Amino acid sequence: MIEWEEIENNLRKTLSGHRFQHSVGVSVTAEDLAKRFGADPVQARLAGLLHDCARDMSNNHLLQSAETFGIVVDTVLRRVPELLHAPVGAQLVRERYKISDPAVCQAIARHTVGAKDMSVLDMVIYLADCIEPGRDFLGVHELRRLAAVDLWAAMVKAYDQSIIYIIQQGGLVHPATIEGRNALLLGIR
Ligand SMILES: [Fe+2]
Ligand SMILES: [Fe+2]
DSSP states (O other): OOOHHHHHHHHHHHSOHHHHHHHHHHHHHHHHHHHHHTSOHHHHHHHHHHTTTTTTSOHHHHHHHHHHHTOOOOHHHHHSGGGGHHHHHHHHHHHTSOOOOHHHHHHHHTTTTOOTTOOHHHHHHHHHHHHSTTOOOTTHHHHHHHHTTOHHHHHHHHHHHHHHHHHHTTOOOOHHHHHHHHHHHHTOO
16 A cells, blocks of 8 residues: 555646645545444545546547446446446545455445445445535535434435436436435345
8 A cells, every 4th residue: 555645646636626625625624534334534534535536538539448447337327427427436445555355455446426335435435425514505514414423324414415416417327326225224234
């Protein structure tokens, strides 16, 4: 694994200033959430910093990278290639940043659409991405309030908000998001 400072320098070069600030915000928020809900704060801080490392790649580049890395591109991902920044980012974290921790890579891979069997770390990164201090959208205060007390409720609300937003935009909801929400409501952990 490369040093923290080197990771930050690398991200500063590959991300816009706004995106870099967001990544730092997610890192700090994820560390707090991890301490609150019993995930590893070191893994959370690292996954938070790196979660959007592929976010500023073009759609074509994401699709090409997905093919190179053997990532399955389903019909929704093909229509909404920016969602691929999560699994492509996880692979970059392995290859470019030499981070082999599967829990960190999995949390990064799952931070856009979620999954039906999210670990506590996965949920911490997903939520930190939604509520870091730079985020400002209708419903963020409610999400922050829930994230201070109840990981499960915050996560259900985050899925709800995401699904409602996508529907309002006339977009495609990825099946993993529906499966993730259903799994929480059904008590599948
Ligand atoms: Fe992202
Ligand atoms: Fe993000």
